């Protein structure tokens with residue numbers, strides 16, 4: 001067993017009670033406390049170093065998608081401090097947009113790997129895993145694909161070629177793939193209308209996508225990934241059934257992951273741990289792949305102390321659920337700092353969802369996560 005189980009309430013309380021101290025890798029600190037971390041503890045300075053063995057701490061790599069409409073330069077290539085923290089704090093990277101179809105496939109005959117290659121190279125230089133995201137999805141597909149009027153056979157060939165080319169290019173360098181993303185509605189029915197692959201090729205294409213990915217890179221762990229599946233509900237039930245069906249057919253499915261985009265405006269999914277455990281019981285890996293915790297934040301306003309505390313509590317509870325389920329080997333944040341977050345552009349009147357302020361100083365949630373990781377490391 002890779003980690004010992006930790007008591008949720010004790011750790012949550014401890015995490016909220018920790019004093020805010022300056023950590024040496026942050027440029028500034030809002031607390032005004034100038035104490036720096038001593039040499040002896042410096043190695044446990046960052047999230048990745050605080051994590052117990054066997055648990056990767058990840059971040060999305062900002063770029064593409066909504067970033068293209070913002071007035072800052074490309075974060076990954078143009079923000080040195082961002083790059084530095086990305087290397088120091090995390091042991092796993094997920095391309096936020098750079099491996100999606102609209103990014104990789106300017107046309108049917110072309111692949112553009114420049115940005116994706118940059119992430120994989122960076123990960124290797126920094127001893128990080130990469131979670132590939134994503135191969136079969138209804139969203140962020142190029143127009144040539146969505147409006148191409150292809151025959152069934154052509155579409156199958158297009159998907160197969162894409163999977164073989166992309167998974168093949170990074171074979172041995174991408175440790176986990178979100179092969180299939182967001183295929184169910186909230187009520188547990190398939191997103192048939194929206195998803196071109198399922199609509200045109202039927203449900204069977206899901207198994208094929210896994211098979212093609214596995215044939216191309218037998219070493220990669222292949223995942224089903226979605227949001228709104230943190231707790232036990234109709235949607236996660238649908239995945240639980242699908243997972244059993246796929247496994248019964250010997251389809252190479254290795255894991256189930258919950259994106260974990262939460263809001264303090266809603267209750268915390270208290271059965272997250274139980275939900276992950278039921279997928280683990282099927283023999284699958286589990287992961288939290290896109291964790292962020294947003295709050296009501298009308299433009300120009302600052303989070304209140306109470307909102308920050310609640311946010312910190314939500315973050316810690318997601319991490320504890322993962323720590324308490326042995327199969328949960330990867331905990332990934334959907335980016336940092338707040339200025340690069342997808343939340344304000346996606347959820348009107350909401351924001352503040354990441355663990356770092358815009359000047360890269362840590363929020364209470366950062367400290368609480370790090371302390372929870374340290375505590376789990378001590379107990380393991």
Ligand code: XIL
Nearest residue numbers: 064065066067096097181227259342
């Ligand atoms: C989001 C990105 O963060 C944005 O930059 C982009 O504009 C839209 O997509 N679920 C997913 C992610 O699987 O790929 C989404 O990422 C967030 C929700």
